[in-house]
Amino acid sequence: MSNIRFEQIEGKSLGFYILVAGLGILVLAALGSVYYMEHHGHFVTGMSNRIVWGMPHVFALFLIVAASGALNVASISSVFNKKLYKPLSRLSGLVALSLLAGGLMVLVLDLGRPDRLIVAMTEYNFKSIFAWNIILYNGFFVVVAVYLWMMFERRMNKFSRKAGLVAFGWRLILTTGTGSIFGFLVVRQAYDAVIMAPMFIIMSFAFGLAFFILILMASYQWTNRPLGDAMVNRLSSLLGVFVAAVMYFVAVHHLGNLYLAENTGVENFILFDGGIYTKLFWYGQIILGGLIPMALIYHPVTKGNRSMLGLASVLIIIGGLIQLYVIIIGGQAYPMELFPGKEILEGYGGVAQYSASLPEISLGIGGVALAIIAVTFLVKFLAFLPESLADDVTGPHHKS
Amino acid sequence: MNKTLNRRDFIKTTSATTIGVVTVASGITLTTFASTNKVPVTNEKRWGMLIDTNKLTEADIDGMVSACQKEQGWGSELHSTGSQKPGWIKKVKVKDKATGKVSNLALMCQHCEEPPCVDVCPTNASMKREDGIVLVDKHLCIGCRYCMMACPYDARSFVHETLSNQKEHMPRGKGTVESCTMCVHKVDKGEVPACVTSVNSDAVIFGDLYDASSKINQTLKTVQSAQIRADLNLNTGVRYSGI
Numbered sequence: 001m002s003n004i005r006f007e008q009i010e011g012k013s014l015g016f017y018i019l020v021a022g023l024g025i026l027v028l029a030a031l032g033s034v035y036y037m038e039h040h041g042h043f044v045t046g047m048s049n050r051i052v053w054g055m056p057h058v059f060a061l062f063l064i065v066a067a068s069g070a071l072n073v074a075s076i077s078s079v080f081n082k083k084l085y086k087p088l089s090r091l092s093g094l095v096a097l098s099l100l101a102g103g104l105m106v107l108v109l110d111l112g113r114p115d116r117l118i119v120a121m122t123e124y125n126f127k128s129i130f131a132w133n134i135i136l137y138n139g140f141f142v143v144v145a146v147y148l149w150m151m152f153e154r155r156m157n158k159f160s161r162k163a164g165l166v167a168f169g170w171r172l173i174l175t176t177g178t179g180s181i182f183g184f185l186v187v188r189q190a191y192d193a194v195i196m197a198p199m200f201i202i203m204s205f206a207f208g209l210a211f212f213i214l215i216l217m218a219s220y221q222w223t224n225r226p227l228g229d230a231m232v233n234r235l236s237s238l239l240g241v242f243v244a245a246v247m248y249f250v251a252v253h254h255l256g257n258l259y260l261a262e263n264t265g266v267e268n269f270i271l272f273d274g275g276i277y278t279k280l281f282w283y284g285q286i287i288l289g290g291l292i293p294m295a296l297i298y299h300p301v302t303k304g305n306r307s308m309l310g311l312a313s314v315l316i317i318i319g320g321l322i323q324l325y326v327i328i329i330g331g332q333a334y335p336m337e338l339f340p341g342k343e344i345l346e347g348y349g350g351v352a353q354y355s356a357s358l359p360e361i362s363l364g365i366g367g368v369a370l371a372i373i374a375v376t377f378l379v380k381f382l383a384f385l386p387e388s389l390a391d392d393v394t395g396p397h398h399k400s
Numbered sequence: 401m402n403k404t405l406n407r408r409d410f411i412k413t414t415s416a417t418t419i420g421v422v423t424v425a426s427g428i429t430l431t432t433f434a435s436t437n438k439v440p441v442t443n444e445k446r447w448g449m450l451i452d453t454n455k456l457t458e459a460d461i462d463g464m465v466s467a468c469q470k471e472q473g474w475g476s477e478l479h480s481t482g483s484q485k486p487g488w489i490k491k492v493k494v495k496d497k498a499t500g501k502v503s504n505l506a507l508m509c510q511h512c513e514e515p516p517c518v519d520v521c522p523t524n525a526s527m528k529r530e531d532g533i534v535l536v537d538k539h540l541c542i543g544c545r546y547c548m549m550a551c552p553y554d555a556r557s558f559v560h561e562t563l564s565n566q567k568e569h570m571p572r573g574k575g576t577v578e579s580c581t582m583c584v585h586k587v588d589k590g591e592v593p594a595c596v597t598s599v600n601s602d603a604v605i606f607g608d609l610y611d612a613s614s615k616i617n618q619t620l621k622t623v624q625s626a627q628i629r630a631d632l633n634l635n636t637g638v639r640y641s642g643i
């Protein structure tokens with residue numbers, strides 16, 4: 001346990017180049033889409049004056065939320081002193097930074113005026129939760145980078161626990177900030193709930209860990225490094241707990257809303273008669289992204305099977321994207337209550353229509369590709385991955 | 401410094417009138433539109449509008465919408481779909497669920513005293529002038545659209561396409577957000593907003609809410625008026641009677 005050896009991957013195989021090339025194409029496609037949308041204006045997207053945040057926001061917020069969750073593994077090891085996860089701390093920090101970079105790329109390129117980024121960085125309205133988030137995101141890069149440095153540099157190792165604590169605190173605030181983007185929109189019935197912030201935190205745990213597990217299993221499989229069952233099974237049950245927790249929060253959120261008379265409209269919309277949003281909620285978010293992964297993780301037949309864990313992780317990611325779609329797009333599609341007690345016959349109202357255009361989807365996928373490409377390259381150039389995570393290395397009898 | 405410069409540019413392109421620099425209590429220097437006689441914009445005034453839905457005919461509202469379009473140059477976008485086209489002022493028809501009474505009204509930016517759009521804007525592009533008029537500084541707006549998410553009145557629009565032939569006083573631009581300016585370029589010259597002028601009755605009254613001798617102030621003292629979504633406590637500058 002004490003002499004874990006970290007080593008770069010070789011990254012010379014054909015598979016490596018195919019992976020990088022494939023991801024590179026996706027990133028280029030995203031940039032091409034941005035050029036297209038930027039050149040023409042947002043009329044080529046599915047967005048409108050009612051659905052102002054479309055598919056790119058779904059991906060961007062998903063990646064940002066997942067980024068903070070990917071840091072969990074490192075946090076558990078340094079903050080809660082769980083030795084088993086210690087060898088994974090570096091990778092956890094790396095995945096976190098990469099996902100955040102992907103998310104921010106999408107967020108920034110979806111602005112109406114991405115060329116004015118400098119304005120966003122020099123003009124701060126400190127009342128705006130968005131402005132705080134810009135600071136929180138940039139700070140996350142710095143904090144996690146310092147944390148990684150403490151882990152990489154032997155002389156600094158003794159500070160890594162403290163740095164880990166700071167990073168842990170930072171990520172909690174960051175996700176609270178992301179959740180609060182919605183919490184602050186008091187006028188939108190779908191978002192006006194205090195529970196948004198903690199729900200986003202728990203969502204981040206699940207989405208981030210799902211990403212982490214996929215990257216971990218893929219990198220060990222493709223580089224033929226040993227990855228023991230002790231580690232995988234531990235991560236698997238952690239993932240199960242997180243997914244269950246997300247579902248619990250979702251249930252509390254919706255039941256709580258149903259209880260408040262002013263929110264029954266939007267609740268009925270999401271849960272029962274919202275057409276596509278209701279379908280996405282039940283089939284996508286709940287069944288595909290929650291119940292099936294839980295079954296795969298816990299059912300005796302599939303439990304402990306790595307392919308099934310991989311499948312569960314993929315489903316959690318897809319379910320998470322769907323969940324954000326329902327929150328972000330569904331929440332906008334449902335009309336605001338402009339005239340309580342009155343019916344609007346003309347001029348406003350009705351469910352807003354939205355269908356994501358190809359460039360929007362391509363931009364979102366490009367963000368995911370950018371995150372994965374960053375991980376792929378960095379594990380080649382820096383020693384992020386332990387050479388072996390076999391059971392005898394990670395310590396099969398290690399209970400803590 | 402940066403801010404002053406930006407706003408100065410904004411004025412240059414937006415208004416042929418002079419520039420007034422006002423230092424507000426918070427110590428932030430704001431350069432704003434000001435009247436031709438160099439009187440700075442102060443918080444001694446609060447511009448507002450009172451719309452009487454009993455007097456306002458549907459034709460009046462249509463007239464208001466086209467007057468606004470003509471004055472500010474929006475609405476002739478070529479590529480945007482119906483839900484993408486800007487709508488600075490809209491005709492809204494509502495029916496009271498209990499009584500069945502139908503009212504028509506014109507809905508534009510309500511120029512909130514506590515504007516959520518200004519609170520959420522990360523770059524200070526959304527701003528409230530001392531006299532209560534809420535504007536978007538087109539040179540600071542990065543097009544994040546968060547203000548549109550936060551506005552309770554669906555008052556803001558996003559420019560979805562490249563524009564040409566903008567009005568000199570209104571530099572609209574692709575990728576930025578816009579909304580009713582209460583015709584600030586006219587108001588600063590002592591004139592009245594275009595939509596108000598277009599109505600040939602006193603169905604719409606414009607003026608200084610604080611000035612006890614103004615018609616709007618006196619009328620508000622005598623008639624029942626309401627703010628839309630008064631429960632949000634935004635203290636809107638636009639008021640309605642008859643709904």
Ligand code: SF4
Binds near residue numbers: 510518534552553579
């Ligand atoms: S009506 Fe909307 S856009 Fe106008 S000031 Fe209020 S919140 Fe801002």
Ligand code: SF4
Binds near residue numbers: 520523524536540544
């Ligand atoms: S779209 Fe423009 S005005 Fe609106 S919040 Fe963003 S930067 Fe501010």
